[in-house]
Amino acid sequence: MDLVLTPEDIAFRDEVRAFLKENVTDDMRRAGALTAGFLDDPEVAIDFHKVLYEKGWVAPHWPKEYGGTGWTPVQRNIFENECARAGAPSYNGMARQFVGPMLMRYGSQEQKDFFLPRILKGEDHWCQGYSEPGSGSDLASLKTKAESDGDDYIVNGQKIWTTHAHKSNRIFALVRTSSEGKKQAGITFLLMEMETPGITVRPIIGNGGDHEFNEVFFDNVRTPKSGRVGEENQGWEIAKYLLEFERGGAPSAGKVRSRFRKLAAAAKKYCPDDPDMASRIAELGIDIDAMEMLEIKDLSERQMGGNPGPVSSLLKLRWSQIRQETTELMLDVVGADALRWAPERPLYEALQLPREEEELLSLGPRYMNYRAYTILGGTSEIQTTILAKTMLGL
Amino acid sequence: MDLQYDTEHNLLRDSAEKFLAERYGYKTFQEISSSEAGWSPEIWAEIAELGWLGLPFSEEDGGFGGGPVETSLIMEAMGKNLVIEPYLPTVVLAGGVVAALGSAEQKQGILAEVAAGESRLAFAYQDGDTPVTASRQGDDYVLSGTKKAVLGAPMADMLFVSAQEGPNTVVFGMPSKLKGITRRSYRMMDGPRAADIEFNDVTLPAGSRMGDKEDASAEIAFVLDAAIAAVSADAVGAIEAMVAQTVEYTSTRQQFGQPLSKFQVLAHRMVEMKVREEEARASALLATLSLDGAPERRVRAVSGAKAKIGRNARFVHQAAIQTHGAIGTTDELSLGGYAKRLVAYEINFGSTREHLRRYSALIADPEIAGSGLMLDPAAA
């Protein structure tokens, strides 16, 4: 066993590096560095997505038959790491990372033929309509109702926390089609167009100052049954399958390391001789090492396009804590300079300062926004409950 | 030893909480913090009317003769109601400096105006890239250098500035709009305003020097410790509000057919939050009651409180958000306002680790480490 890259891997890495050097612009990098939320703005990311598409590199983790790259797990990891290092923006990860693999497993031939190429080309932007005001952790209690009417469903109800609903043209949603039996047994997985009459979006501002999530209201929305994935009332199984990709589908080490690297650089500048800070940063470093090891081992065993399985909860649990701690230590390291606050968003449009000063203004918002990592995609408490079952058999 | 709040304390606390609950709170905080000015002249006039602006100053200086306990009651109510008016910089920091250093004439002139609500002050004590120095030129002083992160400076009518004069540190008071002074104002994460200030050959008459002590370092250290005790009380107010809101929210929010508060992990976490609130309250009181004591006692209590409450504040604001779920990450509840206030508490006036170091240097003496809090009258 070893961790050594082969000469072919090195050649591949160099190719990726050269490609990124050529195609990731300074503006993209700056926008990424000044984005304090979770997702890059599609407006910023779409150009790079198009370049990736031309190159055939949009969906490295998809099987080749669907437009994937056919790369080995090591190559995929190299690619992810290099993208993170280069500050490459990511366009609608939800589509590539969750919707694609979900459709490959559960979609009809027609749905796959229609949606997968559109995702690759960046023609659709997807958002996720799972949570409702009364149904967060207890997702299966959801109430948004779809009633059958000929070839259509009539949808009524409300979703909430719908990230980028205001930037999406499509939504994948869980709707109730039956209230008989177990609550899980009456849920259907439905794809809809956001333009459909009766759908309205209301923004919710996060306490980091960013507008990322929304409420989405459905008022007698008529939507074709052809948007249903799988059978009626089979939605819960599909929903859970997709959640595995949300929690553990994409490697996190590259992104986390690029933040950790900024932390180390800030420590070098702000508190080079502080042994207390140094040991706290070292503790975080060893957490990241262990998780990266776990992650690359897991990925190297995973089939192309295959689902992550129960380890996804473990990955989600730990990476979310690590991400939070990185932002937390950053505030500790930088101190008073990190308390400066610019209320305008997006920062990359509002600010015109020396780059270093601009980045300082993203630290406070990022700390606040990242509190959500242990909540979104299923809270840490819920991941722990799942792990009690799957890892310990309790 | 007497650890009971007396009738007057209780009256002050009740009236402060009642006034602020009616006149301030989350919506007002949001409005004021997103306004251009970042403070409210109307509220300022009202709190002058209530006597808060002269509270800690002696009666002969135009104040009401209160002490650290009275200040802590006001600060706690302000923390609980997310008040961002420049009370701390005006009354506790700059007001404290004037009270500690000023001549009788300076005190009476400046503090009476503060008490009347006619003047806001700021105290610039942290040097920027170029430390501020003062040099004598004939009858005048000339000031040059930079100060950073001066709380309340954008709305201050007068600035008090620490400067090196040879080997000594002294403080000068001056109108904030003066030839050679440039303020670069900004908004802080939790809403208040601050400024970086440049002093470029600012000429001041000799009477601008506060008092006639050769070196003011000890007084400045005292005032900063008093400010820490005050913001610690403020943090206690914010912590209390977050704990109460979390308990209330989880008692009504239902998931899986029962209130969230019935899930044992959450109940245990909220107990931990409450315990930390109690600890924070105790530490803040210890700091408040130690301000007038011997310097080692004061430093131990103040740095101990800053580090202790800093940690607890972090635990509480993170736990409160987590326990609320997604709604805790929005601007729709006041939670975010408190969380940012507590983040700022940790960072301002020295980080947790700086205060741990200050504390640790003191308890390196086993005698001090082993001595309890109750004082021999001889040591008090």
Ligand SMILES: Cc1cc2nc3c(=O)[nH]c(=O)nc-3n(C[C@H](O)[C@H](O)[C@H](O)COP(=O)(O)OP(=O)(O)OC[C@H]3O[C@@H](n4cnc5c(N)ncnc54)[C@H](O)[C@@H]3O)c2cc1C
């Ligand atoms: C930034 C962000 C983006 C999001 N984006 C989307 C999106 O695009 N689409 C979407 O559908 N949803 C999205 N969500 C919603 C997310 O999935 C929910 O927030 C999450 O499932 C938790 O639900 P809740 O917020 O209602 O909290 P609740 O379920 O009310 O939970 C509150 C607290 O109680 C705890 N709790 C609940 N039940 C138990 C239990 N049985 N035992 C112990 N503790 C328990 C929780 O862990 C949490 O700490 C997003 C959330 C955030 C914060």
